[in-house]
Amino acid sequence: MIELILGGARSGKSRLAEGLARDSGLAVTYIATSQPLDGEMSERIAHHRARRPSDWGLVEEPVHLASTLREHAHAERCILVDCLTLWLTNLLMLDDPARLGEERDALLECFEALPGRLLLVSNETGLGVVPMGELTRRYVDEAGWLHQALAERADRVIFTVAGLPMILKGDPL
Numbered sequence: 001m002i003e004l005i006l007g008g009a010r011s012g013k014s015r016l017a018e019g020l021a022r023d024s025g026l027a028v029t030y031i032a033t034s035q036p037l038d039g040e041m042s043e044r045i046a047h048h049r050a051r052r053p054s055d056w057g058l059v060e061e062p063v064h065l066a067s068t069l070r071e072h073a074h075a076e077r078c079i080l081v082d083c084l085t086l087w088l089t090n091l092l093m094l095d096d097p098a099r100l101g102e103e104r105d106a107l108l109e110c111f112e113a114l115p116g117r118l119l120l121v122s123n124e125t126g127l128g129v130v131p132m133g134e135l136t137r138r139y140v141d142e143a144g145w146l147h148q149a150l151a152e153r154a155d156r157v158i159f160t161v162a163g164l165p166m167i168l169k170g171d172p173l
Contacts, residue, residue: 001117003170004154006124006147012163017080017119018052020173024117026078029057031068033087048082062090063099066106075115084122084150085143092139104146111153122147124159 003020007013021028030052036042052058061068065087072079081087091100111118126144131137151157156170165173 001156002111002114002120002150002154003118003156003158004120004122004147004150005158005160005165006122007160008124008127011160012165013121013123013158013160014048014082015051015163016158016160016165017082017121021056021078021080021117021119022053024078026076026117027057027074028053028055028078028080029059029072031059031061031065031072031079031081033062033065033081033083033090035062035086035090062087063094063103065103066110069107069114069118070110073114073116073118077115078117078119080119080121082121084120084146085125088142088146089139092135092142100142104142108149108153120150120154122150 005013005017021030032045032048034041034045036045057072059068059072065081069079069081088100091103094100122143124147125140126147131140151169154169157168158173159166159168167173
């Protein structure tokens, strides 16, 4: 089962995904895409770590998400990926512009063969003002296209606002 959980900053999307993973009854592997590039991000990472149960597996992978999912997916496992927009940012910042397309395509292609439960967390960036800079506009465009492709493949899509989940596709919680 593939579930896409979208929301804005501090909307409760990660907390919701963590609750779904905890309640799944499956072994959980948390795939973190963030990198502690500054003090503020290090604090965010520490906050997320402190909130997670100690028996969850942790894989830190900022770029090679599809291969990491294939390696860790199992019928009796719930994988939680947090977050796709940080992963997208990591790809946009690489020196090789072709890598974004390669990694995105690999991610979209791997879903059909993945066993178990997959929770994908991502920031919805398309609800605000269109950014003025070229890179930030590309980021918003790429995130929007990625979300559309993921939503098409997902069994359930949830939009989270103020900690409240709204089901956009699939069964209720």
